[in-house]
Amino acid sequence: MLVHGGYSSGNHTPSFVPAYKPFSETLNKRDATTKQIRGNFSISENLATFKSSDSASDPPIDWIPRYSSYINRSQRRLRQGGLTKTLPAGFPARVESPLAWTASELKKEEYTVVLSEEDILEVERGLRDFKESKLAISLITRQTFQLPTLGPRLISLGTSLYNGRGFFVLRGLNPKKYSSEENVLIYAGISCWVAEKRGRQDEHNNMLQSRTNKLQPYHTDIGDILALYTLGQAYTGGRSKLASTGAIYNELAETRPDHIDTLQSPEWIFDTFGRAGEPYYKRPLLFNQDGKMVFAFSRRILTGSKVSPRTKGIPDMTDAQADALDAVHFTADKHALTLDDGQLGDILFWNNMSIVHARQGFIDGGPMNQKRHLLRLWLRNEELAWKTPEVLQSAWNVAYGSDDVSEEKWPIEPILDRDHVTTQRRSSGHG
Template sequence: MLHARVIPGPNIKWNPSYETYRARVESLSNMDILRPQKVPEGFPETVDAPWVWSTTDFEDDSKHIVSLNESEVVEVERALAFFKGLPGDLGPGDVSRATFPLLNLRSKLEGVAKNLHLGFGFNVIRGLAPQRYSSFENIIIYLGLTSYIAEKRGVQDSSGSMIIHVKDLGRQIAHSEMRQSPYARNAQPFHNDVCDILAMYVQEQAAEGGESYLASSAKIYNEIAATRPDVIHTLADPSWIFDKHRTPAYWNTRALLFNYTGKGPGFCFSRRPITGSPTSPRGPGVPPMTEIQAEALDMVHFTAAKHQISMRLHRGDIQLINNVAVFHARNGFQDRVSQKRHIIRLWLRNENLAWKTPEGLEKTWFEKYGDSERRKISVWNIEPGATRERVIFRSDSCS
């Protein structure tokens, strides 16, 4: 009986190596390769929009931090009490603007929504004290506040999870050294989730490390388009192979870069299904990427690193990111017994302001936000934790 083998491909890792990247750039530059001298038809030569920015644009934290004052926190707590006082056995899926009324705070939160979609693309809401509330109350507050920013919630995995608790479960799950990233403490390279708005509510920050890194997708596009328009062609080509980590081998293909109607280029990908990772090695029988694709993939990462901003989120912060306009990454971290990093993640969509989903992502977006089988079994996990299968098995991960 013949067994499938891992087909050799470029020397590229999930966590990028700058030395390997530069060597590949040099090697390919010496080859006689036909390189387009202009960006693909329909793509702009440059993006001129508020979501084009670099490191020096955010030296002042006050530009992106939206602080809740004492009276606004009181209003949030009154809305929580209103929700809890409604008749019936209401749960997280019942939270909406109608069941969590914020008459005064509404305009501030709607301003955040406009900035996420039409401005520089990210904010941090600061001022909550999650230790004052129960786990259930924190979830309700989180959903209540974000319902004024992007009310539709996406399903995050094949088990129907509407909430993911990002927390290192290494001590909780036996023999889980090779666990998936939401449940590990390793650093993560620049990527996008599979959503419109990514929300992260910090229940506790790491004892050490865990910094959040953001980078403007349009800034990355502009720099690559100006110097290497051929790479834009590579990124926008729909032949990229995404390993679905199944047996027998199964994969799908799509582009990494899309031209969003009225907004311009935006990315949507993470490296794991493309390169494989220590926890999800590339499957036997799955075709490898090309050397040209490997160059393009690492070029995006290192251009992002060049223009990144770094922020250390505090307990109670809610970080909100326009996922298609802004890349995100994470530094590795260390917990202590008395201080363990814990973040609650939501995938959100504002139907009125969302960037129009490109054709190449419509099927994926239906799975997350449409009347899909996954959404029909919606599960609201109030407490952190996950099954061993969810922590270990790569085919059940969320992106």
């Protein structure tokens, strides 16, 4: 399924001021060689500069993380002591994999794949042939959208999503050359060579929807592979941020094993917002899948937000959970790659099982009346896919069709119905 992302209409210019200080930005302003919190949980001098209290009356945890609240809570819990210093059974001391990276290790030319003129001509021939076939968009496959030269290279790039760095940017398309329908066809055609299975992103089976322009904290979606095709760029902001789950795990396993214990606990409260028989359900945030560390969460479902307030009467998040959830966010931000050189026509692919992602807030408009407009796909490579955590399997079955035989819908233009967007369960993450 395909979804419009970050599309806005009208002349509304929102206010969005991040409520937290990016962890990486904070560290850059301080001594880069500062000690990390080690097994004895001694807080570093740099972090101790924040005013804190031993009371348990920290502000409630928010959808948008607050760095000062995180530090205060973390310091208080460290002083109180009694935190476990051992990892849960079966969890490794460290993940050794190309998928465990930090942004400073990456070179732009290694993850950016530029299409040649010949590649683009081949894509356009595939587009022409598919249009002439009169087949429905849902029938795009490697057989119906043929890319004899580019296709095998895309298959290889798809493999790198599982055993390489876990992401890449495909560059060189000019979406302004094509109609809205042609852009969808091209996107689906290219993507099926990267990973053939497409997922349904909401319970309405729609492909295109509007999205908020607020910043998005680190989270994962439902599914294996995510893709974003840039049809329009914001006047300012809106950049995607990717962080390796392996890097997050390695730092927390070394410095705060109690967080790993909390994250893998099945006691996390997921709000259903009144859309299911029960007001909430429980499951872990972190899974050990054959030695691969997999995060699966959407922060809004755990904390609520102004648009989706937390359901009254459901259990509160514990102090340990709030500390661990914020630790994931700020550790992710420390290691994250911000794709700040994104171009019109870029297609970004990443492994949702090995990477958490976030997005800057953005403003549309400016002298050229720019509007951020991205198309999103959920994909899966059936041959290379990791084993899905058991408690997530039903959601994966719905997304990828095992439990859903209803017709796919591919609306070419974005759906701007607020009620439609705010009542979705699947598309927003793990609702």
